[in-house]
Amino acid sequence: MEAQPLVTFIIPVYNVSIPMLSQCIGSIRALSLGESEREIIVVDDGSEVPLPNEEVPWLDEIVYVRQRNGGVATARNRALTLASGRFIQFVDGDDMLIKAPYEHVLDLLRYEHADMVMFNHADTAEAVLTYEDLGPMTGSDLMRQHNIHGAVWGLVFGRHILGELRFTPGVAFGEDEEFTPQLLLRAENVFQTTAKAYFYRQHDAQATSGSSPRQTIHRLNDTLGVLRRLNKSASMMPASDRIALQRRTAQLTMDYIYNMIVMTGSRHYLKRKLEILRRDGLYPLPDRNYTKKYSWFRKMANSETGLVILMRMLPLFKRER
Numbered sequence: 199m200e201a202q203p204l205v206t207f208i209i210p211v212y213n214v215s216i217p218m219l220s221q222c223i224g225s226i227r228a229l230s231l232g233e234s235e236r237e238i239i240v241v242d243d244g245s246e247v248p249l250p251n252e253e254v255p256w257l258d259e260i261v262y263v264r265q266r267n268g269g270v271a272t273a274r275n276r277a278l279t280l281a282s283g284r285f286i287q288f289v290d291g292d293d294m295l296i297k298a299p300y301e302h303v304l305d306l307l308r309y310e311h312a313d314m315v316m317f318n319h320a321d322t323a324e325a326v327l328t329y330e331d332l333g334p335m336t337g338s339d340l341m342r343q344h345n346i347h348g349a350v351w352g353l354v355f356g357r358h359i360l361g362e363l364r365f366t367p368g369v370a371f372g373e374d375e376e377f378t379p380q381l382l383l384r385a386e387n388v389f390q391t392t393a394k395a396y397f398y399r400q401h402d403a404q405a406t407s408g409s410s411p412r413q414t415i416h417r418l419n420d421t422l423g424v425l426r427r428l429n430k431s432a433s434m435m436p437a438s439d440r441i442a443l444q445r446r447t448a449q450l451t452m453d454y455i456y457n458m459i460v461m462t463g464s465r466h467y468l469k470r471k472l473e474i475l476r477r478d479g480l481y482p483l484p485d486r487n488y489t490k491k492y493s494w495f496r497k498m499a500n501s502e503t504g505l506v507i508l509m510r511m512l513p514l515f516k517r518e519r
Contacts, residue, residue, distance in 0.1 A: 203237040204307070205354065206283030210273035211291035212243045216250060218292050223256045225294040225397075230301060233259060237283050240291070241265065241273040271365035271373045274350075278364065287354040292399050298325040299395035303354060306389050310334065313385040314355040316346070320394035333389035337382035340390065341442035345449065345489065346382065348375040351396055359384040369424065371417040376424040379446045380431065383439050414461045421454050422471065426478055445488055451480050452495050459512045468505070 207226050211219060219240070226238055238260040242249050244267030250257055265276060274288065285307060289295065299317070306315045314337065320326070333340075340346065363380055365373050382388070425447060432443040458468050475481035482500040487493050498504030 201234050203283040204231060204235045205285045205287055205304075206237040206239060206277075206281040206357070207287050207289055208274060208277040208281065209238065209240045209289050209291050210243055210270050210277070211240060211245065211249060212267070212270075212273075213245045213247075214249070214291035216254060219249065220254055220256065222289060222291050222294055223260065225297065226289070227256060227259070228297050229295070229304065231304070237261065237281065239263065239277045239280055241277045243267050243270065243273040269368065269370055271367050271369055275364045275367070278360070281357060284357060285354050286357050286360070288350045289396075290351060290398075293351065294323060294397040296320065296323055296325050296395050296397050298327055299329065299393035302329055302391065302393045303395050306331070306391065307354065310389060311387060312356075312389050313337075313359050313387045314353055314382065314389070316353045316388065316390045317393045317395040318347075318391075319349075319352060319396040319398040321398065321400065323397045326394050329391050329393040331389055331391045334387045337385035337388050338439050338442045340388055341379060341382055341446055342438070344390075346378070346446065348378045350374045350378055351398075353378070355381060355385065366424075366427070369420050371420040372424040373420075375421075375450055376427060379428065379443055383435070383442060418454070418458060418461065418471075421450070421457070422474065425451055425454060425475075425480060429478055429480055444484070445486070447480070448484050448486065449488060449492060451475065452483060452492055452499070455481075455483075455499050456495070456512065459508055463509070463513055465509060468509070 209219075209222060223238060223240075226236065229236070238256075240249070240260050240262050242262065242264040244265060248264055250262070261280060263276060263280070265273065278286070303315050303317050306312050310333075312334065359381065361384065363377070363384070365377050369376065428443060428447045428450070432440045432447060435443060455468075455472075458471060462468070472481050483492075483496040485496070498508050
């Protein structure tokens with residue numbers, strides 16, 4: 199019998215160039231994982247030109263699936279049905295893993311019997327070799343006590359904790375923020391490390407995404423849907439998990455209110471959406487001292503006067519940055 203791979207690397211792609219994808223896959227092949235210890239699944243989400251369309255040295259080492267364009271959520275879900283590794287790592291096709299820090303992540307999987315390891319990202323591929331680790335702890339404890347980063351490429355997790363959890367199809371913005379906290383609540387042995395193990399490329403297209411009115415409303419509507427589904431999930435959970443997810447949902451609601459103000463500048467739009475949040479029990483923001491930023495924003499956003507001040511101040515701060 200063939201040995202089970204230690205890690206399945208899932209790479210959803212859409213119109214990613216072969217050189218960039220080669221860099222991504224090359225960073226995986228450079229790790230201390232033999233061919234039998236790694237599985238690389240590339241899901242082509244309906245690129246204009248099928249990938250790969252030319253000779254590349256890694257072609258025989260991947261599972262390549264092409265599907266009709268359905269978004270990153272459906273691409274990831276498709277790959278999850280094919281994955282056979284003990285652990286799952288999502289990687290965007292235009293990003294890379296950073297070898298030395300990611301080897302530290304692999305060591306936590308191998309020797310600490312982690313269900314999940316959460317790590318940091320960098321904006322360069324240069325390795326930083328000093329790390330601090332937090333853990334082990336349950337995912338519920340981690341979320342009750344600390345803020346988390348929702349991006350799924352910032353963690354590697356055991357396939358055994360996934361169960362039936364999947365990404366919500368059709369969500370183009372915020373799909374990670376819905377998936378990650380629910381996955382984290384399933385983990386009993388979690389480590390957080392400061393290792394910057396993921397090279398995240400910021401592109402001009404990403405920096406300006408959501409700049410059109412249509413994209414802005416799409417993004418905000420997706421976020422509202424995520425908040426409402428998380429809130430509904432929390433209401434059906436045991437007390438400790440409910441408290442953990444409510445903290446995360448409150449912080450995401452804070453971000454949603456902030457984005458409504460800076461992206462639309464519309465008092466009328468803000469008022470309509472706050473009424474929806476109110477009906478769902480998401481607004482006013484709960485009186486919790488999660489962070490100094492949250493406490494300050496909650497006091498401002500929960501009053502009419504504070505909202506008027508935020509409507510005037512926040513767009514100015516955004517323009518200054």
